[in-house]
Amino acid sequence: MAKGSVRKKGKKWYYRFYVEDASGNLVQKEFAGTESKSETEKMLRKAMEDYDAKKFLAKADNLTLGQMLDVWAEEDLKTGSLSNGTVGNYLQAVNRIKQHPIGNRKLKTVTSEHLQKFMDLLAFGGEEGNFKSKGYTIDYIRSFHAVLQQSFRFAVFPKQYITFNPMQYVVMRRKAEEDVDLFSDNDEDAEVINPITPEQYQTLMEYLEERNKPAVLPVQIAYYTGLRLGEVCGLSWSDINFEEQYLTVRRSVRYNGARHKTEIGPTKRKKVRIVDFCDTLADILKKAKKEQRKQVFSYGELYQRNYYREVKEKNRIYYELYHLDGTEDIPLDYNEINLVCIRPDGAYEAPATVETALRTARKRLSELDDNFHFHTLRHTYTTNLLSNGAAPKDVQELLGHSDVSTTMNVYAHANREGKRNSARLLDKVVGE
Secondary structure, eight states: OOOEEEEEETTEEEEEEEEEOTTSOEEEEEEEOOSOHHHHHHHHHHHHHHHHHHOTTOOTTTOBHHHHHHHHIIIIITTSSSOHHHHHHHHHHHHHHHHSGGGGSBGGGOOHHHHHHHHHHHHHOEEETTEEEOOOOHHHHHHHHHHHHHHHHHHHTTSOSSSSOGGGGOOOOOOOOOOOOTTOSOOOOTTOOOOOOHHHHHHHHHHHHHHOGGGHHHHHHHHHHOOOHHHHHTOBGGGEETTTTEEEEOOEEEEETTTTEEEEEOOTTSOOEEEEOOHHHHHHHHHHHHHHHHHHHHHGGGOEEEEEEEEEETTEEEEEEEEEETTSOOOTTEEEOOBSSBOTTSOBOOHHHHHHHHHHHHHHOTTSOTTOOHHHHHHHHHHHHHHTTOOHHHHHHHHTOSSHHHHHHHHHHHOHHHHHHHHTHHHHHHHO
């Protein structure tokens, strides 16, 4: 059993214990506890038990790639400066790598050839052991490449498990683009992202009203504001200014697969933005707020209220999202948040639930394109504004794009009619 102790520095207690490094030497590790000595002692006991059970810091000769990834995740990834979203993606990549036979291979025996074979399996698809890959996009593969690159660098220094980084010889490959069929009768432009028409939107609304009413409000908000799904689900009533008709986008809801928690975090670009909205959406929101007040009385003590809880892990802060009804005791560290998009019983509407509702609608409604999904509403909002004369810079700020070229690229891909009209401008030139 590792030996440890606690000590107080300022108002806070710290715990420390000795572990064996890769060379077999005992080194002391110290971690921050709490302002309570007894709680810090509990944290010390738990840490020592985890160390003895998992042997994360085993000798380098016995260390597997999977174990090294765990050490890297705990000591480097979680304590670094990457966003919570990126950390979550990397942790999922770590778990996926450990499912492949390479995860059980001794670290010192892992070669560039092994790693290249694994990366190629991700890119081109295939099967090895119980690990299956359908062939992934280059954006998805980048997370695996980053995890392996950074973890092997960490294994070289400061850990000194190995003497060089085999990932330096590994390249990311991708599937070759399919050849164009020179003799096809299909003249469809694959790059076109079809925004939904007002008629399609109305059909979708009628379907959701009847089949999945909790998804109606998130879709309406996205259609009239262009918000991302997580941003829509993260809106609270305090973010809505009815008097001046604007909403403040300051947070986003997402499911953290690595932690198995629904969390509230920053928006994609980590910036707060103001989005003005029209009279139509103002009426929709007022009606929804009034209806939610009725539901409070209808459900009584069984009505769910939503809360977030601040959790600190390493040097990271997570805001976990929960809901409790009136019969349950509310923990002291729960803070209520009055979300806009909720279910009839008051519980928050999760992004995944909305996505599922739209996937089902796409299958059931022949009027919707096969590639329709929630993000199509954002493209539709962009197209509707720009095609009706809105200034590109204004639309960029409303959408929260980092650059106006991103906004215009979305519009260019979505606006088939605009391209047609531009081409016909030559008729006027010739006719002059």
